Amino acid sequence: MTLEVKDLVGGYSRIPVLKEVNFKINNGELVGLIGLNGAGKSTTINHIIGLLKPFSGEIKINGISIDDDVNEYKKQIAYIPEVPILYKELTLKEHIETTISAYDLDEKEAWSSANRLLKMFRLDKKLDWFPTNFSKGMRQKVMILCAFITNAKLFVIDEPFLGLDPVAVNDLLNLIEKQKKKGSSILMSTHVLDTAERFCDEFVLIHNGEVRTQGNIEKLQKEFGMDDSSLNDIYLELAEEESSHE
Numbered sequence: 001m002t003l004e005v006k007d008l009v010g011g012y013s014r015i016p017v018l019k020e021v022n023f024k025i026n027n028g029e030l031v032g033l034i035g036l037n038g039a040g041k042s043t044t045i046n047h048i049i050g051l052l053k054p055f056s057g058e059i060k061i062n063g064i065s066i067d068d069d070v071n072e073y074k075k076q077i078a079y080i081p082e083v084p085i086l087y088k089e090l091t092l093k094e095h096i097e098t099t100i101s102a103y104d105l106d107e108k109e110a111w112s113s114a115n116r117l118l119k120m121f122r123l124d125k126k127l128d129w130f131p132t133n134f135s136k137g138m139r140q141k142v143m144i145l146c147a148f149i150t151n152a153k154l155f156v157i158d159e160p161f162l163g164l165d166p167v168a169v170n171d172l173l174n175l176i177e178k179q180k181k182k183g184s185s186i187l188m189s190t191h192v193l194d195t196a197e198r199f200c201d202e203f204v205l206i207h208n209g210e211v212r213t214q215g216n217i218e219k220l221q222k223e224f225g226m227d228d229s230s231l232n233d234i235y236l237e238l239a240e241e242e243s244s245h246e
């Protein structure tokens with residue numbers, strides 16, 4: 001699977017938030033979308049998942065754009081938002097059933113993955129519960145579970161680490177690793193830079209609606225002239241550099 005974001009200009013009103021954003025994710029890659037508050041990470045994600053329409057430029061997943069075929073385009077994506085979005089009138093079981101029907105999944109296969117994930121997240125005794133009875137972390141786990149039964153080609157994960165306990169963070173990272181091996185690609189926005197540095201293959205550094213650079217840690221170190229520096233140090237340097245230009 002490949003995701004290609006090409007010359008993307010976009011945002012919410014006539015003044016663009018994103019100014020010609022370009023980046024690419026290859027087959028089986030985990031790419032971290034890194035940037036300060038307000039840099040444009042969620043706006044980029046909202047364009048990729050089809051919630052916002054580009055002013056210009058294009059986004060292609062496996063060569064298909066949303067204008068080519070909206071259903072095909074969206075079926076390729078599993079999205080895990082920063083704040084869990086669940087239907088308060090549906091039980092956990094009904095959320096899983098809704099995902100199976102929305103993505104046209106094979107019921108037996110999907111339930112077999114779901115049961116495995118339910119056990120892993122210790123939600124297997126809670127199939128008849130409604131989201132109002134879940135903690136924030138439990139709601140997040142439901143979103144992760146529903147995303148990972150889809151076997152989507154592109155996983156878009158917005159700041160996954162903040163509400164999860166360390167066991168769940170580890171479980172999620174294992175799920176991501178397995179999904180990568182199946183050829184899915186993952187775009188993950190996060191402020192948890194030490195975890196991102198350990199697990200991401202590449203990083204897209206976004207600042208003021210522009211991609212400053214894309215590459216692995218070695219490329220970033222070279223570009224910033226900061227051998228052996230951490231992603232955190234490089235990012236602080238970038239923020240410093242940019243604020244001295246303002």
Ligand SMILES: Nc1ncnc2c1ncn2[C@@H]1O[C@H](COP(=O)(O)OP(=O)(O)OP(=O)(O)O)[C@@H](O)[C@H]1O
Nearest residue numbers: 011012013017035036037038039040041042043044
């Ligand atoms: N619904 C909206 N309407 C208008 N402008 C918005 C809206 N949402 C975000 N923006 C603006 O778009 C810019 C980029 O915001 P965005 O949410 O993409 O940042 P972010 O990188 O995801 O930040 P954070 O790390 O805080 O989540 C900001 O200037 C913000 O004020």
